[in-house]
Amino acid sequence: MEPLSQSVSADGSVPEGDGPNSTGPTTPSQNTKMLLVHVAGAVQKPGVVSLPEGSRIFQAIDAADGATASADLNGLNLAEVVTDGAKIHVPAVGEASMGGTSQGTGTGIGTGGPAGTSVTPGSGGAKVNINTATVEELGTLPRVGPVMAQRIVDWRKEHGAFASVDELDAIDGIGPKLMESLQDLVTVQGG
Structure with a gap:
């Protein structure tokens, strides 16, 4: 082509x-x-x-x-x-x-x-639902690459569904600046 x-x-x-x-x-x-x-x-x-x-x-x-x-x-x-x-x-x-x-x-x-x-x-x-999103979907978020996306999915598998977006700060590598950039882009629904 x-x-x-x-x-x-x-x-x-x-x-x-x-x-x-x-x-x-x-x-x-x-x-x-x-x-x-x-x-x-x-x-x-x-x-x-x-x-x-x-x-x-x-x-x-x-x-x-x-x-x-x-x-x-x-x-x-x-x-x-x-x-x-x-x-x-x-x-x-x-x-x-x-x-x-x-x-x-x-x-x-x-x-x-x-x-x-x-x-x-x-x-x-639409916001990305961190309780159901795949590694690929999470990886499309700004400043979230494949490694961080995998950490989010792994944390979810180990601890269960996120009760709030604020729980993302428990994940290694997610600091205040990344949390601030994600606040309006993600949601927690269901699990």
Whole structure:
């Protein structure tokens, strides 16, 4: 499948190395911060991809070897900048929509489910239930990587359901700053 688009800078020019005659995107410099993004759904190779900071959704899809023939890219804002730890779900044509939006734009980034318009935690959409969330779902939360997500699940298995979000501070590695960033993104329901 051909790339979704070529890069265009804010002034409308094509950066060197990203034009139609280039051999590919320019290599990030040693000072470029790399982001990890989970690309799922109707892509050739779903999984976690590494992208330079400032990358766009279309670049994340390209990093997953492009969209499949059944992908419905109209439900995504391909020009939106991706954030570290985000999940981008590329819906298939006819796939049911959750009806939510990500950051108000309907990009399909988030943990809301299988639809192209799933929500990112804390963007006014659904919160992640720490009593039922998988390691993968917890890993999409900001500043919570796979190791911390596994610790949350392990604690839940050992101690039972969380009675409140505040119980997260009992987990090794979750300090006041992380607790503050998670307060509005997670919930405890059932168990």
